[in-house]
Amino acid sequence: MENINEVKSLLAVPKDIVITTHRNPDGDAIGASLGLKHYLDSLGHTVKVAVPSESPNFLNWMPGANDILIYDLHQEDVKRVLEKPDIVFCLDFNSLERIDKMGELIAPLKAKKILIDHHLYPEPFYDYDLHDTTASSTSELVYDFICLLGDKNKITPTIGDCLYTGILTDTGSFKYSTSPKVFRLAADLLELGVDDVHIQNLVFNSLDEKHLRLIGLVLHERMEVLDEFRTAIITLSKQDYERFHISRGDTEGLVNYLLQLKNVTMAVFIHEQPTITKISLRSKGDFSVQEIARKHFKGGGHKNASGGYSFIGLRPTVSKFKQILPEYQEALLNNDQ
Numbered sequence: 001m002e003n004i005n006e007v008k009s010l011l012a013v014p015k016d017i018v019i020t021t022h023r024n025p026d027g028d029a030i031g032a033s034l035g036l037k038h039y040l041d042s043l044g045h046t047v048k049v050a051v052p053s054e055s056p057n058f059l060n061w062m063p064g065a066n067d068i069l070i071y072d073l074h075q076e077d078v079k080r081v082l083e084k085p086d087i088v089f090c091l092d093f094n095s096l097e098r099i100d101k102m103g104e105l106i107a108p109l110k111a112k113k114i115l116i117d118h119h120l121y122p123e124p125f126y127d128y129d130l131h132d133t134t135a136s137s138t139s140e141l142v143y144d145f146i147c148l149l150g151d152k153n154k155i156t157p158t159i160g161d162c163l164y165t166g167i168l169t170d171t172g173s174f175k176y177s178t179s180p181k182v183f184r185l186a187a188d189l190l191e192l193g194v195d196d197v198h199i200q201n202l203v204f205n206s207l208d209e210k211h212l213r214l215i216g217l218v219l220h221e222r223m224e225v226l227d228e229f230r231t232a233i234i235t236l237s238k239q240d241y242e243r244f245h246i247s248r249g250d251t252e253g254l255v256n257y258l259l260q261l262k263n264v265t266m267a268v269f270i271h272e273q274p275t276i277t278k279i280s281l282r283s284k285g286d287f288s289v290q291e292i293a294r295k296h297f298k299g300g301g302h303k304n305a306s307g308g309y310s311f312i313g314l315r316p317t318v319s320k321f322k323q324i325l326p327e328y329q330e331a332l333l334n335n336d337q
């Protein structure tokens, strides 16, 4: 981050601060936001976390999660905190379009906007940034941010729990985007007192019976494996959501199961939401799904994890996806894993 000293002096006196993150916030989005909130609280600032939509229930245990304002549920409260904050932190997203209507509220603000993010190709809507696409997670960058401000000793176990959760979820339990640095950082957090096994259980081993059966059902009934493209797809329609009693959050992480297939290079989850059809893409090795998300589905993300959407409905989206596969066939087949 250039101008760290300017940011430091901005934070030298108590400020009204809003922290926001992308719609459908995941473990990294919530972990980074709450970790940063607890740090800024400790400096004496007034801090609100406001996000566009709900996060999955398995994150509810996180300290401060209950105080998060959700635009979909608390529109007036979110508008009020966004009236004239001094600083807005934008975490784990790279374009204001990723925060829906909240983007329109934030764009014209006089507040200093600080981006902390690890997605490819950020749009220049911010005043300061800590941006690194090689970082495992935004939570890792929040840790770096606090250290850059010279406050490593202010990282409490509570902050550690939040940041560890973000790193854990965005690396798929240290399976992707790993680096010597992220393992060192995890070791630092464990030394602080973070209970990694406990967090692992809270995040990944907290399904109810219905949910685990649902995953089995969906894998059995809705998975398609296209061997000739080393690609596997799960498709869910609006009717499936009703028939199988699927609720929002139940499908979190579903796409990753497909990566467990030996020969699969690309995993795809296409599902109908009330107004859009959402597509989630994952890959192994050097095959980049970012380009597919960006070029064909108005989205983006990372090399191995991207997403996008369409307005043409489920079946046409699946057909469109299958039509573009031949363009990538050679790269899919030649991918070293």
Ligand code: 5GP
Residues within 6 Å of the ligand: 022, 098, 119, 279, 280, 281, 298, 299, 300, 301, 302, 305, 306, 307, 308, 309
């Ligand atoms: P997921 O498949 O879990 O929704 O998202 C995977 C990755 O792709 C995340 O890093 C996320 O930020 C990015 N992503 C998902 N949906 C979109 C989208 O609609 N637009 C952009 N630009 N990125 C997305």
Ligand code: MN
Residues within 6 Å of the ligand: 028, 029, 092, 118, 137, 138, 170
């Ligand atoms: Mn992230």
